[in-house]
Amino acid sequence: MSLRFLDLARPSRQHWLGYLLLLPAVALVALIIVYPLFVSLDLSFQKIGMATLSAPRKPFTLENYHKLFASPDFWNSCWVTIKLVVVVSAACFAVGLGTALLVNNRFKGRTLARLFVALPWAVPEVIAVVIFAWIFDSSFGLMNWLFIKLGITSQMINWFSEPTAAFWVVAVTMIWKGYPFVSIMTLAGLQSIPEDFYNAAKVDGANAFQRFWYITIPVLMSVLGVTSVLVVLWVFRDFSIIKVLTDGGPLKATQTLSIMTYDQAFGFFNMGYASAIGIVTLVLCVVASLLMLGRKSQAMY
Amino acid sequence: MAGISIQNVYKDYGALNVLKEFSLEIADGEFVVLVGPSGCGKSTMLKILAGLEPASGGKIMIGDRDVTDLAPGDRDIAMVFQNYALYPHLTVGQNMGFGLKMRGMPKAEIDRRVRAAAKILAVDHLLDRRPKALSGGQRQRVALGRAIVREPRAFLMDEPLSNLDAKLRVHTRAEISALHKRIGVTTVYVTHDQIEAMTMADRVVIMRDGAIQQIADPDTLFAKPENLFVAGFIGSPGMNFLRARIEAGKLTLFGQTFNAAVGVGAGEIIVGIRPEHLALGPGDVTFTVKPTLVESLGSEKYVYFEPGEHAYRADARDEERGKGLIARIAHAGPIREGEELVLSFNASEVHLFDAKTEKAVN
Amino acid sequence: MQRTTLQTLSLYAGLAVVCGVLLFPIYWLFVTALSTLAEIRQLPPSFWPAEPQWSTFAKVGTERPIFLWLWNSTLAALGSVALSMVVSVFAGYSLSRFSVKGGRSLGLFILTAKMLPATLLVIPLFGIFRSMGLIGSLWSLVLAHATLIIPFTTWMLKGYFDTIPRELEQAAMVDGCSPLGALFRVVLPVATPGLAATALYAFVLSWADYAYARTFLTNAQGSWTANLGITTMKGEYVTDWNEISAAAVFIALPIILIYLFLERYLVGGLTAGAEK
Numbered sequence: 001m002s003l004r005f006l007d008l009a010r011p012s013r014q015h016w017l018g019y020l021l022l023l024p025a026v027a028l029v030a031l032i033i034v035y036p037l038f039v040s041l042d043l044s045f046q047k048i049g050m051a052t053l054s055a056p057r058k059p060f061t062l063e064n065y066h067k068l069f070a071s072p073d074f075w076n077s078c079w080v081t082i083k084l085v086v087v088v089s090a091a092c093f094a095v096g097l098g099t100a101l102l103v104n105n106r107f108k109g110r111t112l113a114r115l116f117v118a119l120p121w122a123v124p125e126v127i128a129v130v131i132f133a134w135i136f137d138s139s140f141g142l143m144n145w146l147f148i149k150l151g152i153t154s155q156m157i158n159w160f161s162e163p164t165a166a167f168w169v170v171a172v173t174m175i176w177k178g179y180p181f182v183s184i185m186t187l188a189g190l191q192s193i194p195e196d197f198y199n200a201a202k203v204d205g206a207n208a209f210q211r212f213w214y215i216t217i218p219v220l221m222s223v224l225g226v227t228s229v230l231v232v233l234w235v236f237r238d239f240s241i242i243k244v245l246t247d248g249g250p251l252k253a254t255q256t257l258s259i260m261t262y263d264q265a266f267g268f269f270n271m272g273y274a275s276a277i278g279i280v281t282l283v284l285c286v287v288a289s290l291l292m293l294g295r296k297s298q299a300m301y
Numbered sequence: 302m303a304g305i306s307i308q309n310v311y312k313d314y315g316a317l318n319v320l321k322e323f324s325l326e327i328a329d330g331e332f333v334v335l336v337g338p339s340g341c342g343k344s345t346m347l348k349i350l351a352g353l354e355p356a357s358g359g360k361i362m363i364g365d366r367d368v369t370d371l372a373p374g375d376r377d378i379a380m381v382f383q384n385y386a387l388y389p390h391l392t393v394g395q396n397m398g399f400g401l402k403m404r405g406m407p408k409a410e411i412d413r414r415v416r417a418a419a420k421i422l423a424v425d426h427l428l429d430r431r432p433k434a435l436s437g438g439q440r441q442r443v444a445l446g447r448a449i450v451r452e453p454r455a456f457l458m459d460e461p462l463s464n465l466d467a468k469l470r471v472h473t474r475a476e477i478s479a480l481h482k483r484i485g486v487t488t489v490y491v492t493h494d495q496i497e498a499m500t501m502a503d504r505v506v507i508m509r510d511g512a513i514q515q516i517a518d519p520d521t522l523f524a525k526p527e528n529l530f531v532a533g534f535i536g537s538p539g540m541n542f543l544r545a546r547i548e549a550g551k552l553t554l555f556g557q558t559f560n561a562a563v564g565v566g567a568g569e570i571i572v573g574i575r576p577e578h579l580a581l582g583p584g585d586v587t588f589t590v591k592p593t594l595v596e597s598l599g600s601e602k603y604v605y606f607e608p609g610e611h612a613y614r615a616d617a618r619d620e621e622r623g624k625g626l627i628a629r630i631a632h633a634g635p636i637r638e639g640e641e642l643v644l645s646f647n648a649s650e651v652h653l654f655d656a657k658t659e660k661a662v663n
Numbered sequence: 664m665q666r667t668t669l670q671t672l673s674l675y676a677g678l679a680v681v682c683g684v685l686l687f688p689i690y691w692l693f694v695t696a697l698s699t700l701a702e703i704r705q706l707p708p709s710f711w712p713a714e715p716q717w718s719t720f721a722k723v724g725t726e727r728p729i730f731l732w733l734w735n736s737t738l739a740a741l742g743s744v745a746l747s748m749v750v751s752v753f754a755g756y757s758l759s760r761f762s763v764k765g766g767r768s769l770g771l772f773i774l775t776a777k778m779l780p781a782t783l784l785v786i787p788l789f790g791i792f793r794s795m796g797l798i799g800s801l802w803s804l805v806l807a808h809a810t811l812i813i814p815f816t817t818w819m820l821k822g823y824f825d826t827i828p829r830e831l832e833q834a835a836m837v838d839g840c841s842p843l844g845a846l847f848r849v850v851l852p853v854a855t856p857g858l859a860a861t862a863l864y865a866f867v868l869s870w871a872d873y874a875y876a877r878t879f880l881t882n883a884q885g886s887w888t889a890n891l892g893i894t895t896m897k898g899e900y901v902t903d904w905n906e907i908s909a910a911a912v913f914i915a916l917p918i919i920l921i922y923l924f925l926e927r928y929l930v931g932g933l934t935a936g937a938e939k
Contacts, residue, residue: 018766127915378837
């Protein structure tokens with residue numbers, strides 16, 4: 001009798017399988033994402049240094065949030081984050097779009113070109129850091145040699161001790177790591193446009209620029225919309241590149257919100273304060289995505 | 302082999318009712334076709350029969366077993382799908398034997414049955430190939446083979462010919478009919494094509510918007526449609542419809558007055574005349590028209606003409622009527638557009654439908 | 664498309680320049696790894712070492728526990744990918760086939776999890792893992808990486824399952840399979856390319872992590888992953904760039920090779936899920 005009850009093949013029971021299959025995901029996500037998120041939120045409302053789960057809860061306080069909104073350090077991090085997001089996203093788009101358009105033409109070796117153009121995607125971020133830390137080395141790095149040879153400067157730039165220079169090192173590294181994603185997504189979008197669209201346009205007398213403007217761009221818009229959000233989110237959240245390259249310095253010139261959150265938690269052991277910063281960062285991320293996509297946020301995913 | 306009894310089965314999706322109460326008794330070995338336009342509920346009914354969707358109410362019996370809440374695999378049925386649904390990762394032989402393997406049949410017996418079925422369907426030389434190496438027609442035959450190998454109590458077919466090209470469709474249609482004659486298993490067949498319904502069925506169930514319109518054998522459906530929808534659905538080109546008035550027991554069409562059928566009251570009426578019932582030259586009721594378009598098919602001609610005062614337009618869905626009325630004439634000589642033409646029909650072959658209820662009244 | 668010889672030549676030239684500039688850093692890594700310390704510490708830099716020092720690779724490979732690091736990265740990746748795939752395959756299939764109440768909300772939530780900064784989640788996870796005694800163990804990474812992977816793989820797999828016609832499972836059920844049986848015997852075998860693509864992408868995601876490894880494993884040298892290990896080779900004041908470059912080559916090579924040979928699948932997985 002009980003076996004009949006569990007027979008999921010019966011029409012009246014078939015939809016049970018839907019629930020059953022979601023259970024593992026719900027359980028795991030609850031354990032490692034939802035629960036920690038709530039702990040995070042909880043921590044942000046406590047004046048707490050090192051968090052121990054078994055210790056009794058500290059009293060509720062908004063002190064952390066007051067502190068961060070009053071802190072020049074926080075606002076500096078916001079500013080650095082925004083600067084980085086804008087610079088890196090814009091450049092990733094320029095390079096990504098450019099390479100995609102270039103590779104989209106039909107020529108021998110196109111598959112190979114496509115492969116190699118996006119190769120930096122496969123290089124782990126920490127390795128990219130090693131590469132660029134060396135290229136921007138102040139004594140013997142390639143970049144200094146290049147700058148002097150090209151007459152851009154007359155002296156060696158100390159890339160890692162000068163705030164502006166350090167910012168650009170981080171930016172360049174991130175751009176190098178970030179553009180392949182834009183390239184890949186754009187290429188996929190470009191290749192999804194049926195040949196017939198262009199043929200019809202050619203028959204109608206459209207020239208190359210018109211074809212680009214009226215056919216290519218509209219299709220690209222939706223792909224670029226999705227891609228731009230993902231790139232922005234990536235820059236917002238990135239930790240590895242900045243931490244290992246400049247560790248937020250010099251003089252906090254490259255300290256993004258992400259780095260500040262981490263340093264407060266594991267450098268200064270102010271986990272309550274750090275959680276507050278983290279929550280604010282999350283809220284900013286959500287707001288940014290919603291602004292960029294509006295009601296299409298669901299469609300994006 | 303067994304008969305199927307469907308008793309008051311209906312289906313709701315939340316607040317939306319997609320299938321109204323459906324009852325039908327299918328005799329053992331009968332070939333029943335469910336036909337109707339998209340969204341009429343025929344596929345839903347078939348899926349409920351198969352156990353792939355639960356009914357919101359009602360009962361289904363196959364033979365003497367109540368299968369209403371049985372798993373599809375326990376109903377002793379086999380199904381053929383529109384897009385064949387062959388397992389791409391298995392060979393043709395494995396595809397056909399899959400159901401038997403699931404039931405724990407010994408390998409030797411599976412092999413025997415698969416070979417026999419493959420021979421009947423002329424796919425025995427393809428047993429080791431993968432589905433993607435086959436043509437559309439071959440795939441459909443393998444799908445049929447997968448069904449007959451199970452020796453089930455009933456076959457369910459969901460628009461199996463829709464993905465085939467026109468010539469192949471005609472050929473496979475004949476094959477399925479021949480197969481049915483040979484094996485004689487009760488079959489429920491779903492299609493949107495009324496030609497398939499007319500040529501293959503013992504009985505036809507016409508559906509529209511979730512409700513049954515009429516259940517009858519093809520000839521009765523053609524000669525005695527119970528409502529406007531059935532009348533217009535069966536036959537190609539569809540029946541001509543005209544608006545007219547009955548006064549004092551007489552009907553006037555194209556200026557010709559004649560006796561309407563007995564017992565029909567006065568007032569607005571919808572008249573139906575099949576294109577093939579319009580003949581060239583004088584007859585029982587004769588009138589003249591100026592054709593607007595003549596389509597020649599060699600031995601037949603479709604002559605289009607304006608209905609004038611009798612114009613009838615059912616609703617926005619009815620695009621066919623926009624072109625006017627059609628006469629289907631077997632004539633090899635030339636007929637010119639714009640030149641006056643004499644047509645006639647028999648008063649007895651005219652169908653009358655109530656203008657409000659759209660039901661047949663004669 | 665007809666193209667003049669000039670156009671073709673300029674296309675190739677443009678491509679060569681672009682590829683050259685963009686891929687130069689990778690080339691430079693190799694050059695540095697093969698140079699001697701003396702060659703490195705001089706200007707102008709040599710674009711190819713006078714005598715390529717292949718021995719640096721051997722030196723670094725034996726002096727530093729590079730292979731241990733790579734092994735740890737692999738273990739963590741295998742563990743987190745396995746865990747994530749099992750969960751995501753079921754969830755993705757459910758989201759594709761069933762309209763479960765709350766399924767959409769779960770799906771949306773999983774998506775928004777993509778926006779979570781790792782630096783936010785690492786704080787509570789640290790506390791949780793501490794109380795579970797997982798700090799210093801690779802298991803902490805298996806769970807932590809799952810938080811990175813599941814948001815992506817669930818939706819990639821759903822998108823992939825959407826392309827498989829439901830009639831296949833229906834045919835299997837009529838043939839006598841239970842719905843779960845149909846999933847395992849018919850749908851999963853057919854979905855293998857998509858599964859492989861998704862698993863590969865998940866592997867790359869796990870391998871790329873640094874934040875969690877650094878936070879949970881700093882004091883457990885035996886468990887260091889590749890990303891963590893190599894950062895310790897960067898000295899406070901002086902770095903042996905040739906050695907660290909050689910180590911970097913070791914670490915970057917597996918992923919680059921995976922990418923070069925399986926790009927088709929990787930990219931397919933990336934774009935299939937995101938393009939809807």
